[in-house]
Structure formats: C-alpha cells, structure tokens
Amino acid sequence: KAGVTQTPRYLIKTRGQQVTLSCSPISGHRSVSWYQQTPGQGLQFLFEYFSETQRNKGNFPGRFSGRQFSNSRSEMNVSTLELGDSALYLCASSLEIPRVKEFFGPGTRLTVL
C-alpha cells in the first residue's frame, strides 16, 4: 500500500507570495492532518480534515487554510508569506476516528526569502 505523498518536496518563495501544498493520504484513509515543524517549536498542529470537513484547528493565523476533496486528498494554502513561515510542512493521514495513530508523509520543505 502506498504511503502518504506530498508535493512538492521543496519550495522556495518570497515574502508576500502565496503557496499551495498538496497531500495524498494512504488509500482508504479519510482523516488528513497538517503540521508545521520548525527547529525551535517541534511539530505544531495546523488543522485536520475528515470527510471534507475541518474538524480541528491549531493556533495559526488565518493566512493558513486548507481543504479536503472528496477523494480525501488535501491541500494547504498559506497566503502573504512571511519569513517565519519557513518550515517543514508535514501531512499525516489516519484510517478513521479516533485518530490515535497517524502515518506521516515526507513533508514539504518551504523556504521563504
């Protein structure tokens, strides 16, 4: 069974631009979560989608948004990029609720210049 895939793997943007990251969960998994990993903060939860609905949201500004499609694929969007948005963005999928065990993708490394 294929794992969680994320595209692109690496991205360089400049301040003020926007970016869209994509995540394809493991086949059959309906829950998709997004995390931001930075050296100083570890993994911070962004949001979770289940059956195209946002179930949980972390403490990030409204510039961070996401959505999930009917095939469970998910996208995450960051508008008006700031230097501090440079991070590894991880997507994780799980089979169902309760979401106690997640499978992570390799991440998208975003660099904002």
Added chain:
Amino acid sequence: DQQVKQNSPSLSVQEGRISILNCDYTNSMFDYFLWYKKYPAEGPTFLISISSIKDKNEDGRFTVFLNKSAKHLSLHIVPSQPGDSAVYFCAATVQGGSEKLVFGKGTKLTVNP
C-alpha cells in the same frame, strides 16, 4: 503553554547501551501516548504507543513506561543501535475528545558505534 515537554533536546549513547528518552505532560486529560521517530528528510514514523490504562508497553527493543501520577513517560531502547539515531517525538491525545495529537519538541538521539 506547552502541554507535552521533552526537556532534553539531545542525547548521546554508546551502541549496545540503553537509551532513555523522557517526556512530561501537563494535561491530566491525556489518556493515550505515542512515540514517533524521525530521520532527516523523512516524515515521522510511528514507533510505539501506550494507553493510560497500562503502565508499560513493550515491542522488541522498545519499551514505553507511563507514570500517570507523575505525568511522565519514558521510552527505553535496549540495546541501542546506530540506526536508532534520529529525532524522537513524544505525543499525547485525549481519546474521544478532539483527538488532536499534541507533540513535544523532540529529542535528538545519537548512538555512537
């Protein structure tokens, strides 16, 4: 306020010895705990978990101990191998609640040959 804390950013041990990674939590509602391992350029991979109804869970060389009264858990790796060198994240959640995984900042383990 960090609800899951890994106070040691790094740990170095000799091959064949025991590695002990520690994690503390503040939210007494947490009832399920997980450890993830992360290699560079890869997403975290699930390692082992424990429910609050247990105080120990073992899987091969990996054992997780939970001390609910102290709100402390630890991961023991015996014997440690160079391939265990990675960043280890502790995570906690409330089953049946928001089910959001709350991660610590991680501990970088280096196993020296």
